[in-house]
Amino acid sequence: MTIKTDENIIADPNNLSESYECEYLVIGTGPGGSVAGAKLAAAGKDVLFIEDGGYYPTESYTTDISTMISTLYRDRGILPFVGKPAIAFAEGRCVGGGSVINGALIWRTPPWVLEEWVTKHGLDGYDTRSLKKHFVSIEERLNVNKHKIEEGANLDSYRLMQGAGELKWKYAFAPRAVKECINENYCPTGCISGAKQSMLQTYLRSAASDGARVLANLRADKVIHKNGVASEVRGVVSGVGEGPRAVRIKFDKLVVACGPLQTPHLLRRSSLSKSAGRSLEFHMNLKIAARFDKPVNAEKGTIFTVQIQEFEREGVLFMASNYRPHYMAMTLSHFGAKAVNAMLDNYDDFALYVAMIRPRSRATIITSLDSRSPLVRYKLDPADVPYIKLTLARAARLLFASGAVELYLPVAGTRPVKSMKEFDEAISRAATGSFEIISVHAMSSAPMGSDPAKSVVDTEGKLRGFENVLITDASILPTNIGESPQGTIMAFSSEIISRHLG
Ligand SMILES: Cc1cc2nc3c(=O)[nH]c(=O)nc-3n(C[C@H](O)[C@H](O)[C@H](O)COP(=O)(O)OP(=O)(O)OC[C@H]3O[C@@H](n4cnc5c(N)ncnc54)[C@H](O)[C@@H]3O)c2cc1C
Numbered sequence: 001m002t003i004k005t006d007e008n009i010i011a012d013p014n015n016l017s018e019s020y021e022c023e024y025l026v027i028g029t030g031p032g033g034s035v036a037g038a039k040l041a042a043a044g045k046d047v048l049f050i051e052d053g054g055y056y057p058t059e060s061y062t063t064d065i066s067t068m069i070s071t072l073y074r075d076r077g078i079l080p081f082v083g084k085p086a087i088a089f090a091e092g093r094c095v096g097g098g099s100v101i102n103g104a105l106i107w108r109t110p111p112w113v114l115e116e117w118v119t120k121h122g123l124d125g126y127d128t129r130s131l132k133k134h135f136v137s138i139e140e141r142l143n144v145n146k147h148k149i150e151e152g153a154n155l156d157s158y159r160l161m162q163g164a165g166e167l168k169w170k171y172a173f174a175p176r177a178v179k180e181c182i183n184e185n186y187c188p189t190g191c192i193s194g195a196k197q198s199m200l201q202t203y204l205r206s207a208a209s210d211g212a213r214v215l216a217n218l219r220a221d222k223v224i225h226k227n228g229v230a231s232e233v234r235g236v237v238s239g240v241g242e243g244p245r246a247v248r249i250k251f252d253k254l255v256v257a258c259g260p261l262q263t264p265h266l267l268r269r270s271s272l273s274k275s276a277g278r279s280l281e282f283h284m285n286l287k288i289a290a291r292f293d294k295p296v297n298a299e300k301g302t303i304f305t306v307q308i309q310e311f312e313r314e315g316v317l318f319m320a321s322n323y324r325p326h327y328m329a330m331t332l333s334h335f336g337a338k339a340v341n342a343m344l345d346n347y348d349d350f351a352l353y354v355a356m357i358r359p360r361s362r363a364t365i366i367t368s369l370d371s372r373s374p375l376v377r378y379k380l381d382p383a384d385v386p387y388i389k390l391t392l393a394r395a396a397r398l399l400f401a402s403g404a405v406e407l408y409l410p411v412a413g414t415r416p417v418k419s420m421k422e423f424d425e426a427i428s429r430a431a432t433g434s435f436e437i438i439s440v441h442a443m444s445s446a447p448m449g450s451d452p453a454k455s456v457v458d459t460e461g462k463l464r465g466f467e468n469v470l471i472t473d474a475s476i477l478p479t480n481i482g483e484s485p486q487g488t489i490m491a492f493s494s495e496i497i498s499r500h501l502g
Pocket of ligand 1: 027028029030031032033050051052053091094095096097098099101102103104105106107218219220257258259260262263440441442472473474475484485486487
């Protein structure tokens with residue numbers, strides 16, 4: 001893998017010094033950190049970003065999915081939420097964070113969610129009208145546009161749209177942060193055409209050109225503080241080189257944006273907060289493989305171009321997912337080798353779909369002081385079981401209406417189903433522990449709020465008890481959203497820095 005060093009981005013860990021000083025230290029370069037740092041740098045502040053993962057520009061991406069997953073994801077993309085059933089969670093670990101490996105959907109926060117946050121969590125000034133200016137600016141900078149279904153591409157989404165039309169279900173074209181997407185279908189492993197407008201392509205570049213420095217392969221291990229003032233980060237060089245090496249960074253102000261799992265972990269390890277990580281909210285994804293009676297050539301397309309929103313207020317969305325043999329094999333793994341081989345023999349007739357739900361289940365982040373990674377435990381809320389079953393039933397109806405002739409459900413121990421009757425039989429026998437659930441959206445582990453007893457950060461984004469620590473990532477969202485969170489995270493980060501700069 002080639003590593004190119006851009007000006008102000010130190011990609012080679014061997015080039016890192018033993019100590020740094022800056023006015024603002026931003027930990028983490030995902031959407032939450034990048035917006036904050038870019039905005040501070042544009043205001044003339046001296047900004048230093050540090051990022052645990054490496055720096056991988058577009059030229060370094062390959063079509064080798066396994067290599068790219070181990071390069072761009074934390075722990076090779078497998079962070080289990082321990083519970084019954086276990087949930088496979090994935091997050092990015094590279095300069096740009098999750099924006100490098102995500103589907104590039106940039107949705108505005110649903111208005112009813114913001115209303116709830118304003119009324120129940122006291123988030124004055126975070127209503128739809130007030131946040132609009134941030135969304136408009138974000139959408140412009142990321143070239144967010146409604147993805148069109150082109151001739152001969154995204155037939156999987158087109159079929160879904162037809163099915164929704166037949167059932168008279170509401171749908172919408174997805175707003176995506178892409179420039180000239182050519183349907184390469186490698187969104188989750190680094191966009192090889194460079195179409196995706198990740199943080200690396202946008203906010204981090206502008207921050208660097210405004211003088212911000214970005215140090216890759218440097219993990220914040222601990223924050224040093226005294227009497228409510230944070231002053232220094234002890235970092236560890238985490239990339240290639242001569243093994244662990246310590247780096248000290250002194251700062252005036254700190255922005256923590258390590259993502260929804262790592263932020264509370266760092267806060268707890270550093271004794272900055274006792275309540276961070278007590279409750280983590282997330283979305284659940286249920287993946288369904290569908291076989292059609294004629295080719296849909298799903299590989300020629302991209303992710304999530306159409307979103308079925310009929311049950312959005314209930315927290316349920318349906319979309320087509322990325323399609324490559326790797327993803328299909330992972331989805332079908334609980335059906336065994338025979339099913340995987342059958343799929344490969346009829347590859348062009350298959351497509352992958354996802355039902356995303358906003359569950360009631362909650363997780364807790366467990367941090368031990370000597371552990372590098374947090375442990376996440378969750379408890380399946382009993383109300384989520386009928387909710388999952390109902391969602392799968394709706395997905396099956398939709399997919400049969402879309403022309404699918406056989407469905408492979410995310411339920412261990414079931415056989416592929418060819419009708420709603422077969423679906424009902426399969427699902428009636430499904431045990432709670434048999435659902436195959438994945439998640440790529442976590443949030444709310446250091447929630448913002450006006451009540452000090454119920455929130456970890458105040459409505460200015462400040463960590464309670466500290467005047468010079470801001471948090472600007474997915475952790476601060478008061479609850480799960482029921483929609484893709486990147487747009488919301490960026491808008492919140494932007495609002496916090498606007499307030500901070502006055
Ligand atoms: C496969 C996939 C698809 C997705 N699709 C979409 C989508 O289409 N639309 C959408 O809205 N959302 C999507 N998401 C979710 C979205 O990417 C995340 O919600 C978002 O990236 C979270 O932003 P963040 O800034 O909070 O954290 P992150 O993006 O996770 O960034 C945090 C960064 O901090 C770094 N870090 C962590 N700990 C430390 C430390 N101690 N020291 C230094 N650095 C550290 C991490 O390595 C990481 O790069 C997807 C996620 C995945 C995994």
